[in-house]
Amino acid sequence: MIKLGGAAITDKARLCVINRKTIASTARILANHRDYMLVHGAGSFGHIPVKRYNLRGPIRSRRQLIGYARTKAALLELERETVSILAHNGIPVAPVFASSCLIADKGRIVSQNFEPIASMLKLGLVPCIGGDLVQDISLGASVVSGDQIAVNLALAFDARRIIFGTDVDGLFTANPKLNHKAKLIPNLNIMGLRKWAKKAGPANMPDASGGMRGKLTEILPAVKAGIDVAIINLNKPQRLQRAIAGKPVKGTTISR
Ligand code: ADP
Numbered sequence: 001m002i003k004l005g006g007a008a009i010t011d012k013a014r015l016c017v018i019n020r021k022t023i024a025s026t027a028r029i030l031a032n033h034r035d036y037m038l039v040h041g042a043g044s045f046g047h048i049p050v051k052r053y054n055l056r057g058p059i060r061s062r063r064q065l066i067g068y069a070r071t072k073a074a075l076l077e078l079e080r081e082t083v084s085i086l087a088h089n090g091i092p093v094a095p096v097f098a099s100s101c102l103i104a105d106k107g108r109i110v111s112q113n114f115e116p117i118a119s120m121l122k123l124g125l126v127p128c129i130g131g132d133l134v135q136d137i138s139l140g141a142s143v144v145s146g147d148q149i150a151v152n153l154a155l156a157f158d159a160r161r162i163i164f165g166t167d168v169d170g171l172f173t174a175n176p177k178l179n180h181k182a183k184l185i186p187n188l189n190i191m192g193l194r195k196w197a198k199k200a201g202p203a204n205m206p207d208a209s210g211g212m213r214g215k216l217t218e219i220l221p222a223v224k225a226g227i228d229v230a231i232i233n234l235n236k237p238q239r240l241q242r243a244i245a246g247k248p249v250k251g252t253t254i255s256r
Contacts, residue, residue, distance in 0.1 A: 001036065001037050001039065001150055001153060001154040001157075001159040001161070001162040001163070002030070002036055002037070002038055002039075002162075002163045002165065002240075002244075003038075003039045003040065003041070003146055003147065003150040003162065003163065003164045003165060004023070004026060004038060004039070004040040004041065004082075004146075004165055004234060005040075005041050005043075005146070005164060005165050005166035005167065005234060006040070006041025006042050006043030006044070006045075006046070006047070006131065006146065007041070007043060007166050007167040007168075008022050008165050008166050008167045008233075008234035008235060009022055009023050009040055009041070009043060009078075009082065009234070010041075010042075010043025010044045010045060010078065011043070011044060012043050012044050012047065012167075013044065014044055015044050015045075015048045015049075015074075016044060016045055016048075016074055016077065016078075017044060018078065018081050018082075019235075020081070020085060022234055022235055023081075023082055023085045023086065024085050024089055025237040026165065026234060026237060026240060027085060027086045027089030027090065027091050028089055028090070028237070029237050029240050029241050029244070030086075030091055030126075030240075031089060031090030031091055033244060034124070035121070036126065037117070037121070037126065037127045037128075037129075037153060037157070037159075038086075038093070038126055038127065038128040038129070039128075039129050039130070039131075039146045039149050039150040039153065040078075040082060040128065040129075040130045040131070040146055041130070041131050041145065041146035041147070042075055042078065042130060042131040042132070042145075042146065043078070045074040045075055045077065045078040046071065046074070046075060046131055046132075046133075046143070049067060049070055049071040049074055050071060050133075050143055052067065053066070053067020053068070053070065053071065054067070055067055055068060055071060055133060055141070055142075055143065056142070056143060057139070058138070058139045058140055059139060059140035059141050060140070068133060068141060071133055072133065075130060075132060075133070078130065079095055079097075079128075079130055082128065082130075083095045083128060086126075086128065091126055092124060092125050092126055093125070093126050093127075093128045094120045094125040094126065094127050094128065095128050095129075096116065096117060096120075096127050096128065096129040097129070097130075097132060098129055098130065098131070098132035098134050098144055098149055099132050099133060099134040099135065101113050101114060101116065101117070102132075102134050102144065102149070102152075103134065103135055103136075103137065104134050104135070104136045104137070104139075104142050104144050105136060105137040105138055106136065106137075106138050106139060106142070107136065107139070107142040107143065107144065108148070109134075109144060109148060109149070109152050110137065112152070112156070114153070114156055114157070117129075117153070117157075118157075121157070129149055129153070130146060131143070131144065131145045131146035131147075131148075131149065132144055132149075145214065145218070147164070147214060147215050147218040147219075148218050150162055150164070150218075151218050151219065151221060151222045154222055154227055155221065155222060155225055155227070159227055160227065160228065161227060161228045161229070161230070161246075162219075162222055162227055162228075162229050162230075163229075163230045163232060163240065163243045163244065164215065164219075164229065164230065164231045164232070165232055165233070165234030165240060166215075166231060166232075166233065166234060167233065167234070167235060168233060169184050169232070169233045169250055169251060170184050170185065170186070170231045170232060170233070170250070170251040170252030171184070171185045171188070171196060171212065171216070171231055171252040172184055172185065173185065175212070184250070184251075184252065185252050186251075186252060186253070187252070187253050187254070187255075188252060188253075188254045189254070189255065189256065190220075190223050190224065190254075190256050192254075193216060193219065193220060193223055193254055194220070196216055197213065197216035197217045197219075197220060198213075199213075215231070219254065223254055223255065223256055224256065226256055228253065228254070228255045229253070229254040229255070230243045230249065230251050230252065230253045230254070231251055231252040231254075232249060232250070232251035232252075233250075233251065236250075239251060
């Protein structure tokens, strides 16, 4: 399972700006591999409109519904562009919409139908599914992050490994964008992961899904189930290459 972080594939500070270069360089590495899935974050295509239209609480007003539709339009734009770049760089990608196969309750996935994804994998396609606004039993609709989806799918499909690509080198002792003394944490076990899930800061941009702390909290059940996790910088494609090959790589590796 490979997660393309919203911070890596979009400019999180600017509405609807795609980092095409990162997606293309990632695709060129992935083109040599088989039998994996892609999940991606929504980055500024999701977080900014979700905040603007107040789509985190219960959906009650007409304004929120319009906001929902506008957010969906932005997410579709990101999906279209991502799928296009991947397809033109040799990936047999198959876009999947979380809102078409998942139901949430208070922002947590409670039911799913992954039959189409299983069939895509069997055929040799690479399913690609993004963080999304999905139907929610309590809230009407809610944000389900790419991180939550990546872990959910990895568990459902018995993934061996999840590689989280983001815009920093891994987990640091503090947010490396705000603190120059922050040190990279190369390895963690489950105890260390629990500790850092409580500590690591949120992303410093408007983020509907909790930044690094949210990511670590989502990762916990995967590591508990024995799935190895790596957090790496997606802007350094050689690192992705090494992480896929299971070689030592600059980043944070987490295992049970
Ligand atoms: P993505 O969208 O790629 O999944 P996030 O934006 O959710 O990633 O999380 C990555 C961001 O978290 C980094 O850009 C960084 O600024 C921030 N961050 C906060 N605390 C930490 C930390 N302790 N270590 C690394 N990154 C951190």
